[in-house]
Amino acid sequence: MLFNRSLPAPARPSNITTLDGSDLEYVDNYKYLGVWLDCKLSFQTHIKHLQSKVKYRIGFLFRNKASFTHAAKHTLVKLTILPILDFGDVIYKIVSNTLLNKLDAVYHSAIRFVTKAPYSAHQCALYDGIRFILVTKHTGSMSSTRPC
Incomplete structure (x- = not known):
């Protein structure tokens, strides 16, 4: 996989041969240590998989x-739920x-599952009713820390 954040997709190399003579396969997405990587490092595939996994468990x-x-x-x-969101939080x-x-x-x-808050509840009201260690404590960057 070649990483490139520029808008056009990176040109695929013709062939990359290893020392033993086998050709490496080019892939657009690759899962490494539980984190999905894509060629643009947007992590869109990783977030999509996280979202799907968490939605499945919350539905249950x-x-x-x-x-x-x-x-x-x-x-x-x-x-x-929280360990899924915490893994790979960097x-x-x-x-x-x-x-x-x-x-x-x-x-x-x-949080709404625990607090029985309605769907329309503001995020600040959600956080007041719960004592989870927020993902932001680890990364300091998740958007749920917007001031109220």
């Missing part, structure tokens, strides 16, 4: 919310705000 939690106490909901989100510093807003949306859904 919402479908079974009647079975959980408030403390259990808090623990479930802390143990199943990329949040270089990701566009558009992609960070997608993560904010699923993060707010997790």
Whole structure:
């Protein structure tokens, strides 16, 4: 994979041959240590996979919310949702705000699951009702830290 942040796609090399004579395959996306890399380093594929994984788990939690106490909901989100968002959090510093807003949306859904807040609740009201360690404590850059 060749990394290039310029607008036109980088030209693909004709062939790259290893020392043992085999040709390397060119790929547009590659998963390395759990983080999806793309040729423009936009991390769009990584955020899309994170969002999908978190939405799937939140959907399960919402479908079974009647079975959980408030403390259990808090623990479930802390143990199943937050580690997904925390892993690879160093990329949040270089990701566009558009992609960070997608993560904010699923993060707010997790908080709404615990607090029973309506969908229209302002993010500041969501944070007042919960005591999670925010992803921003690690990176200092997630867009959910906008002042109220």
